[in-house]
Amino acid sequence: MKEMLKLLPYIKQYKLMFLGGIMLMILMVGFELAGPLIAASILDNHIKLGEGNILLRPILYLIGLFLTIKLLHAVVSYFAQIVLVCAGTKAIQQMRHDVFKHVQSLPIRYFDNLPAGKVVARITNDTESILQLFASVIPMFMVSILTIFSITAIVFYVHFWTGIVMLLFIPVILIWGILYKKYSNENNHIKRERNSDMNAMINESINGMPIIQVFNREEQIRDEFEKINDEYYDSAKGLVKLESLSGENLANTIRSIVFAILVYIFAATFLSDSTALTVGVMYLLVDYITRFFNPLFNIIGQLSIFETARVAANKVFEMLESQPEEKEDGKLSSFNGNISFRNVNFSYDGKRDVLKNINIEAVQGDTVALVGHTGSGKSSIINLLMRFYDPSDGAIYFDDQNTKTIDKQNIRQFMSIVLQDPFIYSGTLMYNVRLNNENISEAEVLKALEDVGAGPLLDRLSDGIHTELAERGATLSLGERQLISFARALAFNPKVLVLDEATSNIDSETEQLIQYAMNVVSKNRTTFIIAHRLSTIQHADQIILLENGEIKEQGNHKELIALGRNYSTMYNMQMG
Ligand SMILES: Nc1ncnc2c1ncn2[C@@H]1O[C@H](COP(=O)(O)OP(=O)(O)OP(=O)(O)O)[C@@H](O)[C@H]1O
Numbered sequence: 001m002k003e004m005l006k007l008l009p010y011i012k013q014y015k016l017m018f019l020g021g022i023m024l025m026i027l028m029v030g031f032e033l034a035g036p037l038i039a040a041s042i043l044d045n046h047i048k049l050g051e052g053n054i055l056l057r058p059i060l061y062l063i064g065l066f067l068t069i070k071l072l073h074a075v076v077s078y079f080a081q082i083v084l085v086c087a088g089t090k091a092i093q094q095m096r097h098d099v100f101k102h103v104q105s106l107p108i109r110y111f112d113n114l115p116a117g118k119v120v121a122r123i124t125n126d127t128e129s130i131l132q133l134f135a136s137v138i139p140m141f142m143v144s145i146l147t148i149f150s151i152t153a154i155v156f157y158v159h160f161w162t163g164i165v166m167l168l169f170i171p172v173i174l175i176w177g178i179l180y181k182k183y184s185n186e187n188n189h190i191k192r193e194r195n196s197d198m199n200a201m202i203n204e205s206i207n208g209m210p211i212i213q214v215f216n217r218e219e220q221i222r223d224e225f226e227k228i229n230d231e232y233y234d235s236a237k238g239l240v241k242l243e244s245l246s247g248e249n250l251a252n253t254i255r256s257i258v259f260a261i262l263v264y265i266f267a268a269t270f271l272s273d274s275t276a277l278t279v280g281v282m283y284l285l286v287d288y289i290t291r292f293f294n295p296l297f298n299i300i301g302q303l304s305i306f307e308t309a310r311v312a313a314n315k316v317f318e319m320l321e322s323q324p325e326e327k328e329d330g331k332l333s334s335f336n337g338n339i340s341f342r343n344v345n346f347s348y349d350g351k352r353d354v355l356k357n358i359n360i361e362a363v364q365g366d367t368v369a370l371v372g373h374t375g376s377g378k379s380s381i382i383n384l385l386m387r388f389y390d391p392s393d394g395a396i397y398f399d400d401q402n403t404k405t406i407d408k409q410n411i412r413q414f415m416s417i418v419l420q421d422p423f424i425y426s427g428t429l430m431y432n433v434r435l436n437n438e439n440i441s442e443a444e445v446l447k448a449l450e451d452v453g454a455g456p457l458l459d460r461l462s463d464g465i466h467t468e469l470a471e472r473g474a475t476l477s478l479g480e481r482q483l484i485s486f487a488r489a490l491a492f493n494p495k496v497l498v499l500d501e502a503t504s505n506i507d508s509e510t511e512q513l514i515q516y517a518m519n520v521v522s523k524n525r526t527t528f529i530i531a532h533r534l535s536t537i538q539h540a541d542q543i544i545l546l547e548n549g550e551i552k553e554q555g556n557h558k559e560l561i562a563l564g565r566n567y568s569t570m571y572n573m574q575m576g
Contacts, residue, residue, distance in 0.1 A: 088134030424473025
């Protein structure tokens with residue numbers, strides 16, 4: 001239930017709308033319950049059975065009143081629905097905003113074990129389920145409880161024993177509700193888990209579609225998907241069975257039992273003149289009893305939606321409460337581009353050190369190349385440099401200021417990165433270069449593209465820099481995506497540049513293009529390159545050879561070749 005309390009701040013933000021909706025619902029209940037009172041009055045006061053004395057005019061008035069009330073009921077329920085759905089949608093809009101904002105503030109570490117599809121499910125599906133709570137379940141619970149109390153009060157007032165019979169059945173229904181909740185919880189939990197597993201899998205399959213198709217894994221992936229889909233179906237079936245059992249069937253059975261008892265009570269009252277009920281009162285009781293059970297069963301029927309929303313809220317709040325990246329107050333007011341790693345150790349999981357005693361001194365404008373076999377720790381060094389993670393031991397200094405004391409956003413303002421598989425967002429070429437940074441003008445975007453050698457690409461695109469690019473740059477070659485990524489780095493004019501060289505086999509012409517772009521962008525900037533082709537880093541100021549997270553060789557190309565150890569072996573091998 002604590003999830004419900006956490007929803008309160010969202011309700012509070014739109015409290016006037018929610019209150020308005022609830023007031024309208026209370027009016028609705030009033031109109032709904034007035035109907036039987038009017039009918040009873042017609043029967044008892046204006047149709048005197050056996051006396052041949054029917055007063056038509058008051059009956060017409062009362063029928064007019066009855067119809068007016070019905071009309072008002074319809075109008076009020078229309079507006080109540082609109083106001084509550086709008087308030088709920090607004091509250092959910094705010095919640096989505098908060099979740100999305102919070103996701104952006106989470107450390108990269110958080111996503112290591114959480115598939116993107118699950119994050120998507122949290123922001124879309126789960127919040128949508130919570131909307132049901134605001135817009136339908138909670139108001140319906142309130143209206144139902146109000147209806148139950150009002151009918152109980154009226155029935156007790158009109159006929160005490162009928163009231164007692166009605167109340168006797170409430171514990172039966174409550175016990176049913178508790179049992180229902182217990183069994184539906186389990187199925188609901190599985191259903192939601194499988195739903196988010198499916199999201200994750202669809203997301204992963206779409207991203208990895210080329211690999212799946214090339215390796216002919218369609219059938220296996222389909223089978224895996226079907227397995228999750230079947231589990232989803234089973235849990236949904238379990239819920240439907242439970243709902244069918246608890247819905248109309250149970251309602252009708254209990255209602256019939258209550259009616260049977262009432263018929264007996266009514267018959268018994270006729271045996272005595274003093275307690276005999278009038279036709280109007282009997283009609284009133286029968287009508288109210290029919291209405292009395294509806295809200296009770298409505299509550300039980302909505303428990304499954306309530307449960308789904310509760311589980312969803314739980315998941316959303318779990319994400320909202322996960323620790324965001326720590327914020328440091330320190331700022332780099334000016335930064336020349338000097339970077340040093342001092343005795344840095346690092347572990348992702350707190351158990352295995354993937355970097356051990358790393359020492360690097362890079363002065364402004366230096367190019368530092370990181371080389372080594374796969375898994376040797378090159379990307380981990382970059383992860384620390386970008387402050388996606390922090391060292392377990394030792395420290396990294398930017399111009400003699402420990403980066404741990406500097407606000408991450410502030411540090412990243414001075415850096416740009418070009419990844420080996422550059423990310424292209426759906427949007428125009430201009431958007432992709434300046435990423436919505438209005439401080440970078442259109443002319444600067446054009447110049448950056450020209451400078452890195454993307455002129456021919458610009459000429460080819462029908463709308464130049466305003467051409468819409470496909471999601472993930474699907475319609476561009478790897479080389480073209482890299483050039484855009486270089487232009488992005490250049491346009492942001494960073495002090496520090498990080499280049500993750502493409503490992504894939506690019507042809508020598510593209511390699512030349514990229515080498516040219518690399519030289520343009522890295523000019524006068526401190527540059528860290530993860531290098532796979534040793535031919536591209538011969539002019540680097542420092543080459544660092546890593547093995548199992550340790551620096552094994554460090555120096556410039558000439559020095560390492562002269563050393564005649566692993567670097568020179570690797571270089572000779574690559575040069576054939
Ligand atoms: N997010 C992570 N969580 C746990 N371990 C990780 C994570 N990322 C990398 N590792 C481990 O850290 C070690 C160093 O990986 P890193 O990515 O730095 O190597 P690399 O030299 O960049 O390799 P490659 O050239 O293949 O990209 C590897 O053993 C890897 O399995």
